[in-house]
Amino acid sequence: MEETRLAAIARECRVQIIRMLAHAGSGHPGGSLSVIDVVVNLMFDRMRHDPREPHRSDRDRLVLGKGHAVPALYAAMARAGYFAESQLLTLRKLGSPLQGHPDRSVLPGIEAATGSLGQGLSISLGLALGAKLSGSGARVYCIVGDGEIQEGQVWEAAMAAPKLGQPAHPLDNLVVILDYNKVQLDDFVKNILDLEPVIAKWQAFGWPVIEIDGHDHGQIAKALDQAEATRGVPAFIVAHTVKGKGVSFMENNPEWHGKAPKPAEAVTAIRHILGISEPAWDEYLAAETSARAIVDELRALDRK
Amino acid sequence: MPAKASRAAFGEALLELGAADTRIVTLDADLSKSTMTAGFAKKFPERAFNLGIAEANMIGVGAGLALSGRIPFVCSFACFVVGRFETIRMSVAYTNANVKIVGTHAGIAIGEDGYSQMGLEDIACIRALPNVPIVQPADEVETRQAIAYAVAHDGPLYLRLTRQNLEPVSPAGYRFALGRWAELRRGHDVTLIGTGGTVFNCVEAARRLEADGVSAEVLNAASIKPLHEELLLRSAGKTGHVVTVEDHSPAGGLGGAVAEVLGEWLPTPLKRLAVRGFGESGTPAALYAKHGLDASGIVAAVRKFLNR
Numbered sequence: 001m002e003e004t005r006l007a008a009i010a011r012e013c014r015v016q017i018i019r020m021l022a023h024a025g026s027g028h029p030g031g032s033l034s035v036i037d038v039v040v041n042l043m044f045d046r047m048r049h050d051p052r053e054p055h056r057s058d059r060d061r062l063v064l065g066k067g068h069a070v071p072a073l074y075a076a077m078a079r080a081g082y083f084a085e086s087q088l089l090t091l092r093k094l095g096s097p098l099q100g101h102p103d104r105s106v107l108p109g110i111e112a113a114t115g116s117l118g119q120g121l122s123i124s125l126g127l128a129l130g131a132k133l134s135g136s137g138a139r140v141y142c143i144v145g146d147g148e149i150q151e152g153q154v155w156e157a158a159m160a161a162p163k164l165g166q167p168a169h170p171l172d173n174l175v176v177i178l179d180y181n182k183v184q185l186d187d188f189v190k191n192i193l194d195l196e197p198v199i200a201k202w203q204a205f206g207w208p209v210i211e212i213d214g215h216d217h218g219q220i221a222k223a224l225d226q227a228e229a230t231r232g233v234p235a236f237i238v239a240h241t242v243k244g245k246g247v248s249f250m251e252n253n254p255e256w257h258g259k260a261p262k263p264a265e266a267v268t269a270i271r272h273i274l275g276i277s278e279p280a281w282d283e284y285l286a287a288e289t290s291a292r293a294i295v296d297e298l299r300a301l302d303r304k
Numbered sequence: 305m306p307a308k309a310s311r312a313a314f315g316e317a318l319l320e321l322g323a324a325d326t327r328i329v330t331l332d333a334d335l336s337k338s339t340m341t342a343g344f345a346k347k348f349p350e351r352a353f354n355l356g357i358a359e360a361n362m363i364g365v366g367a368g369l370a371l372s373g374r375i376p377f378v379c380s381f382a383c384f385v386v387g388r389f390e391t392i393r394m395s396v397a398y399t400n401a402n403v404k405i406v407g408t409h410a411g412i413a414i415g416e417d418g419y420s421q422m423g424l425e426d427i428a429c430i431r432a433l434p435n436v437p438i439v440q441p442a443d444e445v446e447t448r449q450a451i452a453y454a455v456a457h458d459g460p461l462y463l464r465l466t467r468q469n470l471e472p473v474s475p476a477g478y479r480f481a482l483g484r485w486a487e488l489r490r491g492h493d494v495t496l497i498g499t500g501g502t503v504f505n506c507v508e509a510a511r512r513l514e515a516d517g518v519s520a521e522v523l524n525a526a527s528i529k530p531l532h533e534e535l536l537l538r539s540a541g542k543t544g545h546v547v548t549v550e551d552h553s554p555a556g557g558l559g560g561a562v563a564e565v566l567g568e569w570l571p572t573p574l575k576r577l578a579v580r581g582f583g584e585s586g587t588p589a590a591l592y593a594k595h596g597l598d599a600s601g602i603v604a605a606v607r608k609f610l611n612r
Contacts, residue, residue, distance in 0.1 A: 057373070105400055111371070116394040122361045123395055126368015126376075129353075133329075134372065153391065156361035164365070168350060 022266035054108035065120025066145030118151025132169035147184030162206035214239025263302035313447035315340030382407025382423025411551025428556025442503035449480035491521035509602035554578035
């Protein structure tokens with residue numbers, strides 16, 4: 001798929017992330033906005049999956065280790081047709097399959113319950129090994145957060161992955177992507193527990209490492225091509241990203257790790273994502289009925 | 305039938321079941337010689353994975369394999385595997401992954417290695433998870449059946465196994481079923497409920513009590529979660545006195561589970577024999593004597609309890 005097309009889908013998903021978080025009244029915008037380009041690239045240009053048959057055994061798997069960024073996954077899943085877009089507004093509400101952190105038991109298409117950080121990679125190792133053992137040819141994509149890889153279990157998995165299944169079933173069907181947005185809940189990562197030199201660390205554990213701009217769809221696709229061409233070991237992609245990408249007041253600001261925008265803030269955020277100046281906004285909304293509907297809905301929420 | 309450790313019976317059962325069902329895989333954390341999966345690894349090397357001394361990752365890899373249609377047995381000492389509770393909680397229980405968690409070296413009966421290797425809190429931890437049954441077989445026959453049950457059971461399950469040899473207690477023709485306890489002896493003065501390594505001691509204590517004119521009923525609580533509530537209430541209603549005997553902490557173990565059911569449905573005088581405080585080094589026999597989990601300790605506790 002063309003890069004511009006993927007960027008357009010990611011932009012739509014960014015709008016939905018802001019929209020659903022504002023309606024939920026809580027959640028994690030920063031890490032959802034940083035990871036969405038990678039998620040969209042995987043789900044719309046890379047993975048073999050079918051929303052109509054979410055359980056087929058040879059599907060590729062996506063595990064979002066940093067489960068708090070699940071609004072990004074929900075936005076992409078709705079866009080792909082796993083469920084109706086209207087369901088996004090049930091996020092975090094009682095009885096909704098769109099739990100605050102992913103729950104595979106209630107939402108087909110979610111591969112692993114994550115959110116307790118550090119566990120997604122181990123599950124991905126098992127999924128990749130299982131696919132190899134059954135000869136299904138399925139690939140496994142695991143996204144980890146930068147704060148997440150402070151967890152010890154990640155390094156147990158990192159040490160095991162290049163060796164697990166060898167020699168008959170090497171995990172070269174596994175690609176791990178680090179959403180390196182440099183910010184965690186309390187502060188910038190470097191101020192809490194610096195990961196650097198993060199590339200050298202993964203290389204020392206036996207992983208080939210590819211470094212890219214995680215918002216550039218051309219670079220993401222090329223890195224995934226390169227990772228999949230790797231034989232004998234899994235591959236690791238360091239995707240440099242911007243926390244809160246697309247919304248100027250959220251970008252690189254730890255305050256927006258785990259705080260939902262108020263309805264009025266959400267409208268401004270959506271305007272930023274769409275790249276419309278304030279003077280041109282009303283004219284834009286008059287022409288774009290779908291954006292207009294989302295904004296009207298948010299303004300109504302503000303009056304409640 | 306000679307006495308056999310339930311971990312040894314587990315290793316043998318896996319060999320047989322693994323030959324018939326290629327979905328079965330084993331995962332270990334550098335203790336396969338102790339958990340007795342080494343035989344399986346030798347016979348089916350392509351289905352045995354040693355993850356090194358990294359239990360949390362082992363459990364997570366097991367969950368991923370289960371989600372891919374395998375039936376993984378993730379094995380270590382009970383204290384080490386359940387010690388990675390957060391991974392069990394999320395990657396296995398909440399995920400509802402078909403993982404069989406095997407904790408060997410249950411309790412103080414491991415003896416000389418001391419507290420750091422003793423699983424004494426594992427039942428309490430796993431009991432808190434809504435969807436993970438807990439099974440602790442009491443002899444070889446029951447272990448083989450429990451392993452076969454674990455393979456057939458679709459969902460997570462925790463198996464608690466012993467390092468020490470277990471004398472046979474199961475009656476002829478015994479069939480294990482989840483949520484069912486075997487009545488090993490009928491009695492009307494007191495109900496003794498053992499699990500795993502304490503069941504034979506309960507039987508032995510009942511024999512001695514009989515000689516003193518005390519009629520003890522003995523129940524084998526192999527299914528710790530769920531309990532056999534109907535049998536428990538029926539027996540408690542008959543004898544009016546219940547004694548639980550377990551190689552585990554008194555908090556949250558078999559005794560705790562029994563107390564919850566009796567307290568809610570049929571308040572009955574209850575004595576919980578269990579391991580008080582931390583474990584320590586010593587011979588298994590000396591440790592069971594110190595904590596009153598051997599036949600003599602059970603007999604003494606019952607006499608005091610019944611005031612006879």
